[in-house]
Amino acid sequence: MSESPEPLLSVQGLEKHFPITKGLIKRQVAAVKAVDGLSFDVVKGETLGLVGESGCGKTTTGRLITRLLEPTGGKIVFEGRDISHMSQSALRPLRRDMQMIFQDPYSSLNPRHTVGAIVGAPFRIQGVRTEHGTKKAVQDILELVGLNPEHYNRYPHEFSGGQRQRIGIARTLALKPKLIIADEPVSALDVSIQAQVVNLLEDLQNELDLTYVVIAHDLSVVRHISDRVAVMYLGKIVEIADRKDLYESPMHPYTTALLSAVPVPDVKRRSERERIRLQGDVPSPINPPAACRFHTRCWKAQEICRTVEPPLAQLDVRHQVACHFPENVPSDAVPEDAGTPVPG
Template identity: 85%
Template sequence: MTTPNEPLLSVQDLQKHFPVTKGLLKRQVGAVKAVDGISFDVFKGETLGVVGESGCGKSTMGRLVTRLLEPTGGKVVFEGQDITHMSQGRLRPLRRDMQMIFQDPFSSLNPRHTVGAIVGAPFRIQGIKTEHGTKKAVQDILELVGLNPEHYNRYPHEFSGGQRQRIGIARTLALKPKMIIADEPVSALDVSIQAQVVNLLEDLQNELDLTYVVIAHDLSVVRHISDRVAVMYLGKLVELADRKDLYESPMHPYTNALMSAVPIPDPARRNDRERIRLQGDVPSPLSPPPACRFHTRCWKAQAICKVEEPPLVELAPRHQVACHFPENVSKESTEAVSA
């Protein structure tokens, strides 16, 4: 168990390198560094948003935290237990407390199974008996996420995208987890349905005292639902701060570029804001740039950025950034980092 001041989840120098092989003998010729040394904590009851461009390693990080992928290096600590290399047998009971919502609400549901079988699967796998039977428990969960309990015997293809995502959320909630990793939970849904699912997640968090890690590329969704936000770029964590600080005073140039792309409904304010357009594509994680991985696209890059990797340091209260030339930061903080 964790104390009030201890994180529910602690990730330390987490890495995942996928080997690249060649030839009939499958000789390894390189590695895709999907996640390459990230560290962060998540505290009970909060929501951590994780943002970044496609291919930056967000989804891989979520699968590593839930041990759906085996890490190459680093450590994952959940409720004070190191689960990094825990056997599947010992890990199974912990999966009750740590669940995942997947990005595609259709492919994550078995089309041959009814909703009742899908949502009831966690009870069967964990060998849990409920007071009034599994069917009643499943129907209660369906009602909790806004579905009709009578949908118990229907199949996934009979539902809309938003309803299928609710089914996935219901399955996640079956065992009353303490933490949920939500991987792009609304990206495959219509805008009107997105708001419903986001509001549902917030209501469930308040009702069930849940802790979330929400992975998304929609910065507006992340701003609405998160307490803190982590920004990833090419397998690295480049900024981590409270939501208000990150959106109002981003320090990393990459974060600044992301924020400049967030739509503003007010035309007057929209015209006043400068749009930062990054040059080129995201480099390949198979051969990332040396030192600061963002320097090939950064307008502030200097010689040191090409030879020395900037550490993730705290430049303001609860605001960490990995950059040699951060923005929106006091002179004293910049000098302290340089020293």
């Protein structure tokens, strides 16, 4: 990971509330709090994994970062510029530096356009001219992602799921972006194809000096590709840590429960591991629990968890957790905003 004096991307208190309206005059009666106060940084050259259950706000976060959605509150700072409420015309030049890989390789490609038109669209939209023409540039990109340059005139329906995702990646890479938001880039693919695409993303990062935010719910994929991992629950980040620290010593009970569900091929190790089964369903983001949002399903919850929201505190080097009673806490860990050690 390359050092940088400031983060490439900084998210501060990010919120997205979708209004729920009623009646002819569309009066707002409630709101879906899909993202409710996220803060994290991503430095140049690293990969941040964003994980959590379905419906926790991961995809919404990715769309907010790329400004496909307008934030309700908070700040998004990219390369030192606040892009939170920037107009679409002002955002257009920045689109070259921020791109997104979409989850579904079938619906994200226009079936009426050829591969050449799809991958060449960014050049046309941004008015970018290349030395040897757009067609040659597109064919070079196709070759870079493991496709045949002769595929230029073919249509998406002629390709498999894995090949379509490679086409989507090629389109993302066309203008050599600095930041790529990968929204479940391999979840719709076969396991054998998943490994190929993950390895391709890693090779491209090394070759082109890319920075990734990888959104996923497959913890095995996240462990393989990420430098740091942020765990989301019901619109909030509950833990951010270095990949090794998070997988070996998770501090938040929710993270511990998630990791206990990861399949283990070794039968002996599987029998030795305790499987934690969370009780109940994920609460509604329309009316989330007060204070700690996980307290309704947490086996460690006490009265303070129902009345005081835990801050995302730094308990170890590159390890933050939002919990009143975290696990695996070093004996000398003291939160930055507290005067006494957190109970273990």
